[in-house]
Structure formats: C-alpha cells, structure tokens
Amino acid sequence: MECIRYRGNDPEVLRRLAESGQAHLADLPVSGIKPVLRNHVTFDAADPIDKLLLDKDLAIDFHNYLRSRTNEYVTYKFTKTVTDGDVTSFSYSWYEDNFHKIEFHFLGLPECRWLIVSNTSFTVYDWLVDDGRFSSQRWYTKEQWDTSKEWQDIPW
Incomplete structure (x- = not known):
C-alpha cells in the first residue's frame, strides 16, 4: 500500500510512521526518529x-x-x-x-x-x-x- 501517503503534519502520526520504518510515506520530511521494534x-x-x-x-x-x-x-x-x-x-x-x-x-x-x-x-x-x-x-x-x-x- 505504498501508493498511499501521509500529507499531514501531526507529530504523533509522523513519529509512528518513522518508528515503523515508513517515514518515506510522509510528504513532510521526518528527521531524528529511527525505526523501533516493539517486540x-x-x-x-x-x-x-x-x-x-x-x-x-x-x-x-x-x-x-x-x-x-x-x-x-x-x-x-x-x-x-x-x-x-x-x-x-x-x-x-x-x-x-x-x-x-x-x-x-x-x-x-x-x-x-x-x-x-x-x-x-x-x-x-x-x-x-x-x-x-x-x-x-x-x-x-x-x-x-x-x-x-x-x-x-x-x-x-
């Protein structure tokens, strides 16, 4: 589903995208947040x-x-x-x-x-x-x- 992108700027959504390794799906650049594995x-x-x-x-x-x-x-x-x-x-x-x-x-x-x-x-x-x-x-x-x-x- 990588054709769907996040266009918003909600910091919580951006953090979750970045932590799940999907920061590239945000239109706004996400920096300083690394992928996280909650296992x-x-x-x-x-x-x-x-x-x-x-x-x-x-x-x-x-x-x-x-x-x-x-x-x-x-x-x-x-x-x-x-x-x-x-x-x-x-x-x-x-x-x-x-x-x-x-x-x-x-x-x-x-x-x-x-x-x-x-x-x-x-x-x-x-x-x-x-x-x-x-x-x-x-x-x-x-x-x-x-x-x-x-x-x-x-x-x-």
Whole structure:
C-alpha cells in the first residue's frame, strides 16, 4: 500500500510512521526518529475466567489462529512447540523456511499476566485484538522491557 501517503503534519502520526520504518510515506520530511521494534507485549485477560490460561494455552491458541489464516496465498509452517517452566515457544514461517520465534511467558502480575516476545508484532497485535479475550496491551522494545518499562498501547 505504498501508493498511499501521509500529507499531514501531526507529530504523533509522523513519529509512528518513522518508528515503523515508513517515514518515506510522509510528504513532510521526518528527521531524528529511527525505526523501533516493539517486540515485547504484556497483557491481561478481559474476563476473570481467562486468567487461568497458561503460557502453553496461549501458544496453542496463537498456533490455531495462524492455521485459521492459511489460504491459497499463505501457508504457515511450524516447528515443534517447547515448554520450559513458565515459557512456551515455537517458530513459524509463512514464506519458504524463514522462521520467526515466538515466546509466551506466564508472569502472573496484575495487568501483566502474560508476556509475548516476537519480532512479528503486527501478527501478534492482530491476534490479541481479534481474539477479544485480552486487555491492557503494553508494547515495549527489548531495551524498554529490560530497563525503563516505558510502554505504549500499540506496537507502531
């Protein structure tokens, strides 16, 4: 969709375009803002019954979500799912054998019940929103997660 350009001057929109690596889509030059990868997201359950879900339950649900999106243009491949303590992970690919790892962590904290770490933030975001069972999304870069815990509510 690179034929669509942003003609406005809203600093928040310009920042988000630049941080997502799409600054070239703005008519105004965007300087001083580098692309940012928010690949850590914490979230909670919207319904108390879902607070019982474990990291492996989320991994299965996400796996099934991707399988449901398979169509004539996209076929997902998966590696074996591995659970180690409160972390469940697998890798998936939608193009050749270019696999992307995703980790599901159980944190058990208020409003931060789970953590997902993945470089496929847009797909994770879509799943969290489409699923409807989750709330309080907080997106972090790795550096923010490791240090300041500064976050925003969307990955871009």
